[in-house]
Amino acid sequence: MTETADAVVVGGGVNGVSIAYALAARGVRRVVLCEKAALASGASGYSSALVRMHYTNEWDARLAFASFPVFRSWTEIMGGPSVFTHTGFVNVVAPPYAEALRRNVEMLRAIGIDTVALSPADLHDLQPFANVEDLGAAAWEPASGYADPAATVEGFRRRAQDLGAEVRQWTGVTRILRRESRVLGVETVAGRIDAGAVVVAAGAWAPRLCREIGLDIPARVKGLDTVQVTRPAALTDPHMIFIDNVQGSYFRPESGIRTIVGVPCQEWDLDPDGPAVLAPGAAAVGAQILTHRIPALEGATLARGYRAFDCYSRDRHAILGRVDGIDGLYLATAFSGSGFKIAPAVGVCMAELILDGRAKTVDIEPFSLRRFAEGRSPEGPYPYAQRRDHAVPD
Numbered sequence: 029m030t031e032t033a034d035a036v037v038v039g040g041g042v043n044g045v046s047i048a049y050a051l052a053a054r055g056v057r058r059v060v061l062c063e064k065a066a067l068a069s070g071a072s073g074y075s076s077a078l079v080r081m082h083y084t085n086e087w088d089a090r091l092a093f094a095s096f097p098v099f100r101s102w103t104e105i106m107g108g109p110s111v112f113t114h115t116g117f118v119n120v121v122a123p124p125y126a127e128a129l130r131r132n133v134e135m136l137r138a139i140g141i142d143t144v145a146l147s148p149a150d151l152h153d154l155q156p157f158a159n160v161e162d163l164g165a166a167a168w169e170p171a172s173g174y175a176d177p178a179a180t181v182e183g184f185r186r187r188a189q190d191l192g193a194e195v196r197q198w199t200g201v202t203r204i205l206r207r208e209s210r211v212l213g214v215e216t217v218a219g220r221i222d223a224g225a226v227v228v229a230a231g232a233w234a235p236r237l238c239r240e241i242g243l244d245i246p247a248r249v250k251g252l253d254t255v256q257v258t259r260p261a262a263l264t265d266p267h268m269i270f271i272d273n274v275q276g277s278y279f280r281p282e283s284g285i286r287t288i289v290g291v292p293c294q295e296w297d298l299d300p301d302g303p304a305v306l307a308p309g310a311a312a313v314g315a316q317i318l319t320h321r322i323p324a325l326e327g328a329t330l331a332r333g334y335r336a337f338d339c340y341s342r343d344r345h346a347i348l349g350r351v352d353g354i355d356g357l358y359l360a361t362a363f364s365g366s367g368f369k370i371a372p373a374v375g376v377c378m379a380e381l382i383l384d385g386r387a388k389t390v391d392i393e394p395f396s397l398r399r400f401a402e403g404r405s406p407e408g409p410y411p412y413a414q415r416r417d418h419a420v421p422d
């Protein structure tokens with residue numbers, strides 16, 4: 029049986045459901061989202077879901093800034109219970125990057141983001157339990173926090189369906205259909221859907237799906253390891269969220285008495301359908317990161333750990349936009365470990381691109397697939413030290 033849709037979205041992670049919602053909100057009548065398993069079963073369901081705006085490039089920062097009000101005022105904008113927990117956020121760097129951080133804070137403030145540069149002593153006043161000895165500066169966002177990732181996906185699904193979109197779980201897309209330079213639709217496990225627009229928001233599975241139609245995207249699958257600890261009695265109050273560029277990691281409070289820490293993981297080209305096994309020693313590395321920055325966490329106890337996968341592009345920025353040479357095919361993928369907080373704006377921008385020919389809310393051209401052929405990257409002029417686990421192997 030062949031059905032017809034105006035647009036098919038492949039993938040039910042936070043970006044897929046946000047795109048489906050945005051298309052339906054713009055009045056597109058037949059939007060079908062196909063998810064091969066349950067919604068949020070990819071990176072989105074495991075995301076640490078930091079909602080902050082500090083970036084070393086203007087374009088990601090603009091997407092995060094445009095998305096932030098949706099998280100902060102979720103109930104008013106999306107309906108349903110709040111998904112956002114306010115904690116405050118700091119991005120900390122070593123002394124050689126202090127000037128770069130101040131320049132980035134100026135760039136972010138010019139966008140309208142509420143952030144200031146702090147000295148290590150200022151940060152110590154805010155978080156007296158933090159070790160600031162090896163820090164050069166910190167960028168503070170007083171209003172930032174984190175989201176509940178599954179509840180966010182569910183909220184977008186609910187609104188998309190309220191507006192008439194169809195969300196089909198357990199409906200894998202087996203093939204994108206194209207004839208020469210035009211997309212025709214998709215083949216799914218439940219039959220064919222003809223559509224004028226197909227959006228690939230398939231996370232870590234996107235490179236494989238694209239390769240099958242001869243489209244090689246410069247992106248690879250990487251593991252991400254996360255450890256959760258229960259904080260000791262000495263530190264039961266939540267701390268702020270830290271992105272710790274000195275240690276190449278981040279940590280944030282979770283549900284009152286726990287802390288989540290990202291453990292650097294240098295495992296690439298993994299099969300996202302394969303076993304998701306935490307690296308041996310991840311718990312010990314996580315503990316080291318936490319106790320270095322907050323010595324009082326020495327008494328923390330391990331709660332759990334898990335591995336997930338995300339798709340990383342060659343320059344570690346998302347790939348967003350149309351595919352030159354295949355009319356009607358769009359990509360929203362390769363979010364490179366950073367695609368949760370920007371999902372609300374990604375949805376709106378992709379809908380604008382599909383319906384108006386150009387994204388207006390934020391210019392997403394810097395994220396286009398063609399940038400790789402043209403030797404461009406969204407990265408700004410003041411990057412920090414590259415994280416060890418971000419060095420893409422040859």
Ligand SMILES: Cc1cc2nc3c(=O)[nH]c(=O)nc-3n(C[C@H](O)[C@H](O)[C@H](O)COP(=O)(O)OP(=O)(O)OC[C@H]3O[C@@H](n4cnc5c(N)ncnc54)[C@H](O)[C@@H]3O)c2cc1C
Nearest residue numbers: 039041043064070071072075077078201231363367368369
């Ligand atoms: C541990 C971890 C921590 C993170 N922390 C943060 C953070 O703090 N802040 C932040 O902004 N980002 C963070 N990220 C990154 C962010 O979560 C991801 O970039 C984002 O969730 C990707 O969303 P997505 O919708 O593009 O992909 P996914 O959530 O991976 O969804 C893709 C979906 O597509 C489906 N699919 C695949 N192939 C097919 C097919 N052929 N047919 C139908 N369906 C298909 C999959 O089943 C999956 O559900 C983190 C990621 C991880 C793993």
